[in-house]
Amino acid sequence: MIVVMKTSASQENIDAVARRVEELGLKSHIIVGTERTVVAAIGEKRNGERETLESLEAVDKVVPILAPYKVASVETKPEPTTITTGSFTMGGGHIGVIAGPCSVESEQQILETARMVKAAGATGLRGGAFKPRTNPYSFQGMKEEGLKLLAAAREETGLAVVTEVMTPQHVELVGSYADVLQIGARNMQNYHLLQAVGEQPKPVLLKRGPSASIDEFLLAAEYILDQGNTQVMLCERGVRTFETHTRFTLPLATVPYLQERTHLPVIIDPSHGTGITSLVPPMCRAAIAVGCDGLIVEVHPDPSKAMSDGAQSMTPELFHSSMEDCRKVADALGYKM
Ligand code: PEP
Ligand code: MN
Numbered sequence: 001m002i003v004v005m006k007t008s009a010s011q012e013n014i015d016a017v018a019r020r021v022e023e024l025g026l027k028s029h030i031i032v033g034t035e036r037t038v039v040a041a042i043g044e045k046r047n048g049e050r051e052t053l054e055s056l057e058a059v060d061k062v063v064p065i066l067a068p069y070k071v072a073s074v075e076t077k078p079e080p081t082t083i084t085t086g087s088f089t090m091g092g093g094h095i096g097v098i099a100g101p102c103s104v105e106s107e108q109q110i111l112e113t114a115r116m117v118k119a120a121g122a123t124g125l126r127g128g129a130f131k132p133r134t135n136p137y138s139f140q141g142m143k144e145e146g147l148k149l150l151a152a153a154r155e156e157t158g159l160a161v162v163t164e165v166m167t168p169q170h171v172e173l174v175g176s177y178a179d180v181l182q183i184g185a186r187n188m189q190n191y192h193l194l195q196a197v198g199e200q201p202k203p204v205l206l207k208r209g210p211s212a213s214i215d216e217f218l219l220a221a222e223y224i225l226d227q228g229n230t231q232v233m234l235c236e237r238g239v240r241t242f243e244t245h246t247r248f249t250l251p252l253a254t255v256p257y258l259q260e261r262t263h264l265p266v267i268i269d270p271s272h273g274t275g276i277t278s279l280v281p282p283m284c285r286a287a288i289a290v291g292c293d294g295l296i297v298e299v300h301p302d303p304s305k306a307m308s309d310g311a312q313s314m315t316p317e318l319f320h321s322s323m324e325d326c327r328k329v330a331d332a333l334g335y336k337m
Contacts, residue, residue: 013058086160088123091265098124102309104146116316198227238273247275267294
């Protein structure tokens with residue numbers, strides 16, 4: 001249920017409603033909107049709660065939330081959520097661009113990439129230090145050493161660092177270096193991990209599982225939101241279909257579809273979504289045209305030597321020209337990029 005407060009409601013009125021919600025055995029989330037504040041009351045439905053809440057001071061009305069994902073739903077918060085951390089802003093008409101290698105490989109590789117993507121207009125730096133690899137014998141990442149190199153790259157360029165965390169035990173460690181914690185596609189339904197990143201304060205970039213439905217994706221986001229972390233970005237990175245020409249199939253309709261249902265920023269990963277470098281720039285342009293709030297792309301100084309995902313990584317030069325084209329699309333549609 002959503003308890004919609006009157007525009008005249010004081011902070012005491014709002015706190016009193018939140019307290020009553022908790023007394024009823026429900027979880028309360030106070031959501032401050034531009035027009036008015038609402039208190040979302042989440043939990044198993046019982047009789048009489050609606051009437052109880054409706055009778056409290058400064059309450060305008062109590063309405064049910066129909067979607068299974070409650071805090072993520074536009075019913076709870078119609079205004080888009082904007083996420084700002086360090087160098088980047090995403091959502092509410094701001095397009096954030098996160099670029100960098102699939103994996104952090106060396107000091108020189110990550111610093112050089114960071115400088116070049118920054119010069120081309122990226123607002124965030126990506127790079128995996130803990131890598132979820134399909135094959136156990138593939139490069140597994142530089143781990144904490146890689147996190148230190150990412151932090152050094154932020155130090156020099158000012159770019160916010162986005163990097164993956166694979167297990168609840170590493171949330172504190174990764175959070176101590178990163179600006180945004182990435183939950184990889186393979187972990188989208190790792191509920192303990194979702195709860196662990198929901199309990200810490202840094203923004204979370206949640207990737208869609210390649211075989212997850214949109215409702216499952218939003219419910220995964222809800223696990224994070226339910227722990228009190230409201231800074232969640234949803235990333236479409238392609239799904240598994242019968243098609244074998246591309247690594248995955250990248251459904252761009254996910255962007256407007258999600259935006260009709262959630263206030264959370266929606267970003268596109270055309271690198272993993274296609275698996276083919278030449279397809280990445282056109283899909284970046286298309287993603288902006290359909291209204292995405294951000295992009296995350298792989299860029300490597302020498303893709304032919306990349307330790308992972310070279311076949312889908314752009315050179316810094318290609319990234320540069322791609323960004324110029326993307327800005328034209330963004331300008332034409334009135335997005336800030
Ligand atoms: C990545 O971004 O490096 C990655 C492993 O992506 P995904 O989880 O989408 O496969
Ligand atoms: Mn990759």
